[in-house]
Amino acid sequence: MLPIGHYLFLGLALFIIGVIGVVTRRNVIVILMSIELILNAVNINLVAFSRLYGDVAGQVFALFIIADAAAEAAVGLGIIIAFFRNRETVLEDEMDLLKW
């Protein structure tokens, strides 16, 4: 079994990649994917800690976060479609009706 540090570094790396993606990308679909990366980083952390302590709560939490990520993706994509129908764009910097 790998020591815990490896998993935590993987989680941290995913988290940082996700945050950078959210901050720098223009396309809202890529931003949504970056958010999914962040949630997966959380899952890796939780499952790694759960294994380390032999405590099941972390895995339960991870399962709930998977469900939550799916719900968030569904709602997010639905809203993007509604937005695209009216505006014909998915670029963040073209969302300028409201001052950003």
Next chain:
Amino acid sequence: MPMHIPFLSALTSYLQGDGAVILPEIELTLFGLGILLIDFTLGVKERYLNAGLALVGTLFSAYTVWKLRVPVAANGSMLGFHESVTVDPFFLFFASLFLAATALVILLSVKFLEIEQEQEGEYYALLLFACVGMMFMASGYDLIVMFLGLETMALSFYVLTGFLRREKRSNEASLKYVLLGAFSSGILAYGFSLLYGLSASTNIDTISEMLGRRNAFVSSLLHHPQPATAQFDPFLLQLLPVLAFVLVAVGLFFKVAAVPFHQWAPDVYEGAPTPVTIFVSVASKTASFALLLRLFLVVFGATQVNWMYLVAGIAVASLTWGNLAALTQTNVKRLLAYSSISHVGYVLLGLVAGNKTAMTGIGYYLLAYIFMTAGAFAILIVLRQKGLIGEELEDLNGLYQRSPSSAVLLLIFMLSLAGIPPTAGFMGKYFIFLSLIETHHPVLAVFAVLYIVPALYYYFRIVVHAWLMAPGEAPRPIMSSAQAVALGVAVFVTLAAGLYPEPFMRLAQYALGR
């Protein structure tokens, strides 16, 4: 002899055990599902009946919350589901606030949706589901329950914000909300995962205890020189709880819209349908504060001296930016959004003081905030007529000539928002200032008082437009009876809590004064 029905007896024993703890939420969920079912059978003209059903749901739930106070008074608090959900005075107070806000929003929605031609059952169901999420945020005693409550609320709000799906600004607001909301939830969840890693538990009492033990252990390591063969750096060990705290705090500051994490708030408030704007600004903010208070007071309560400066910085930044940015706004919804950011600053200052007066002040402030903000936005909803949006400052021109009662109500709500006696807003600010002076933070108190000056300027800009400007061609606003009831409740609480604060103060003390 009573008949023995296996399913029924299982149900009653559930409702006497764990079920009793989440009974208010169960009722709201059932009513929400019921609305979704009944909506199919209703004709287009009868859709407003959904609102009535939703209102009955909040009343049922409120009655259950009211009845729960008896066992709570007897035992102090009730825990259920392996100590992951609690019913205590804190929950009862916040649950009543959420239910009141939901009921106000339902009353104000009916005519608004009629005008927008979006009278749908889903809208009312989503309002109830959002309220369920908020109640779990206040009753959660476990990171999992807290996170799920937060997400239940947030997902409902994303959809509600974009409910006018033919409206471009509504689309844009909900898209911005979903992106930044999901991002902040991700940050918060990462913080939660670190908390779990530090304590091997998701129960917040256990986490608090483990963090305390860990701090004592690490500081003992720091004070005794380590052998060179030690495998870890004590400094690094000290850093992890700080990182967890910062991530959790950033996630929560996003949710309450504190500067510098406030960018979503003005856009969402402006673009969302106005009743949803009320719900977001009033209920979502209070629920996020409930979560924030629970986490900061229980999990991080022992280290208050360490994070107090961070919170003070955020509070002063919110006061500064919220008040200054509000000065130049021409859209009333956007103006009130910036003003609500400054109110967040005042509540956070209460958290900096952190004594008993401050806790009473926070409870009082949140209660006052709910009713005065809901009232202020409700005037905009009354103004919304066919052919008139009624969100710009110019749209308020000559309101006194067009509808004297609305103009008087608007004046009362603006006085309360600015913190002028004899209104609820004044008493809320008074407790916060008092607690800052009691805990020897005179500089912060002076800051907080000084920022009332710009606040007076922009609130009275609204009043000047309504009272002194000549009315244009705008039609006379017609108040529906539901709107009148909602405005009546809002103005009653705003004035009563200002003129006779004692019962409201006892309520806040009951909830938070531990």
